[in-house]
Amino acid sequence: MSAVVWSFGSCALEVEPREGLSVWDGVPERRSTPSRVVAHMDLDAFFVEVERVLNPALLGKPVVVGGDPRGRGVVASASYEARAYGVHSAMPSAHARRLCPHAVFLEGHHEYYRRASNAAARILECYTPQIEWASIDEAYLDLTGTERLFGPPLAVAEEIRGRIEGELRLSASLGIASSKLVAKIASTHAKPRGVLWILAGQERAFLAPMEVTAMPGIGPKVAERLRFLGVRTLGDLTHTDPKALEAVFGVLGPWLVQRAAGFDTSPVARDTDRKSVGRETTFAEDTNDRAFLDEILFRLSCEVGSRLRTKGYRGRTVTVKLRYSDFVTVTRAHTVPDPLDLDGEIFGIAQELLAAALTRRLRVRLVGVTVSSLEPSPHQLDFFEDPARVRRSSVYRQVDAIRRRYGYDSVGAARTLHDEPA
Numbered sequence: 001m002s003a004v005v006w007s008f009g010s011c012a013l014e015v016e017p018r019e020g021l022s023v024w025d026g027v028p029e030r031r032s033t034p035s036r037v038v039a040h041m042d043l044d045a046f047f048v049e050v051e052r053v054l055n056p057a058l059l060g061k062p063v064v065v066g067g068d069p070r071g072r073g074v075v076a077s078a079s080y081e082a083r084a085y086g087v088h089s090a091m092p093s094a095h096a097r098r099l100c101p102h103a104v105f106l107e108g109h110h111e112y113y114r115r116a117s118n119a120a121a122r123i124l125e126c127y128t129p130q131i132e133w134a135s136i137d138e139a140y141l142d143l144t145g146t147e148r149l150f151g152p153p154l155a156v157a158e159e160i161r162g163r164i165e166g167e168l169r170l171s172a173s174l175g176i177a178s179s180k181l182v183a184k185i186a187s188t189h190a191k192p193r194g195v196l197w198i199l200a201g202q203e204r205a206f207l208a209p210m211e212v213t214a215m216p217g218i219g220p221k222v223a224e225r226l227r228f229l230g231v232r233t234l235g236d237l238t239h240t241d242p243k244a245l246e247a248v249f250g251v252l253g254p255w256l257v258q259r260a261a262g263f264d265t266s267p268v269a270r271d272t273d274r275k276s277v278g279r280e281t282t283f284a285e286d287t288n289d290r291a292f293l294d295e296i297l298f299r300l301s302c303e304v305g306s307r308l309r310t311k312g313y314r315g316r317t318v319t320v321k322l323r324y325s326d327f328v329t330v331t332r333a334h335t336v337p338d339p340l341d342l343d344g345e346i347f348g349i350a351q352e353l354l355a356a357a358l359t360r361r362l363r364v365r366l367v368g369v370t371v372s373s374l375e376p377s378p379h380q381l382d383f384f385e386d387p388a389r390v391r392r393s394s395v396y397r398q399v400d401a402i403r404r405r406y407g408y409d410s411v412g413a414a415r416t417l418h419d420e421p422a
Contacts, residue, residue: 039140040176041138041160042137042138043137044171044172044193045079051063054112061103063081063082065078067107077089085103117136119167123163124139124141127160131270140268141268142268171192171193179262179263204238209234210233212233229244237257237260275374277308278370283366293367296367305342308371309341313341314377315372316339318334319331319369320357322367327365328360330357346371
């Protein structure tokens with residue numbers, strides 16, 4: 001197969017001999033030497049693909065992994081056959097069944113997903129130690145300076161993709177760029193089973209024709225307000241007066257303009273470089289139900305505590321993040337003298353911070369919990385530590401061991417079993 005070029009206005013997309021392997025080279029803009037080379041690896045329809053490895057009879061069928069469609073479950077992953085009917089992740093499972101009644105619905109095998117993710121991690125570690133896992137099925141790799149060892153970035157990404165497919169029988173897509181932001185968007189455009197490299201200097205041209213919702217962080221409500229201002233594409237956004245956007249979105253406005261131009265300097269942070277551990281969730285429906293917010297806060301605190309213990313950290317500062325329906329974001333933080341890593345301790349502080357942050361009558365669309373000021377957990381217990389805390393710590397670590405073997409949702413406090421309100 002010879003190379004093919006498709007034109008996109010003043011830009012071109014060049015496809016190498018293997019289908020799905022491509023380079024975005026803007027024309028006639030001049031390319032610059034990349035200061036960084038960042039790859040974003042995304043395991044395509046990950047939960048579904050693992051289920052298909054376990055049960056090959058699922059190949060070619062519409063498959064949905066998630067909660068019970070007879071209740072208030074949510075879709076965690078959908079095969080491309082199911083997506084053709086409009087099914088997507090985070091959709092209520094009951095709605096997914098109405099869209100695709102003949103789909104195979106599975107609750108999933110979380111321990112196998114963890115094993116598959118760990119196997120993919122071992123492949124990535126062959127190419128760079130600088131890896132940041134964003135979730136169980138996606139990771140950023142800093143490939144800067146690795147060209148002499150492994151060859152050009154496009155070849156490295158294709159080799160990674162091929163090894164994941166050949167060794168694990170899973171599908172992966174990779175995006176390459178000079179920043180995490182653009183690499184992530186590139187991997188989305190490479191799906192499924194593709195590799196796309198956005199050459200340095202061409203980030204703005206690559207992003208310009210896209211709808212604003214292509215940018216991570218811009219949801220339907222922000223997009224609606226942008227359309228009211230006449231902004232439909234990321235190119236439109238880069239030509240909008242930041243002060244006008246600031247009048248509508250606050251500090252978020254100028255940040256949106258920078259991101260739309262592809263500007264992102266955030267580093268690829270290894271776990272050993274980690275300065276904080278956090279979890280946040282955006283609700284399907286904005287809410288002012290305080291009891292529900294407390295339940296979600298407790299669930300997030302448990303997840304943060306589990307991740308701290310798994311990574312071998314304790315932290316001194318707890319921060320709660322709250323985003324209202326008008327996108328005003330509030331944070332409250334508290335620092336304690338003794339580092340902590342237990343779920344109940346984190347939640348106790350987070351609950352007080354939530355109460356301090358809830359100062360407006362508007363509904364809430366996002367809540368998050370973060371623990372920072374981290375330090376390694378001691379390998380040996382402190383002789384003078386509170387015996388009750390030692391017992392609680394032992395219980396939590398037993399719970400962690402069960403979750404590692406059977407999945408995070410296999411055990412937990414009863415209060416975490418509540419559903420999101422209608």
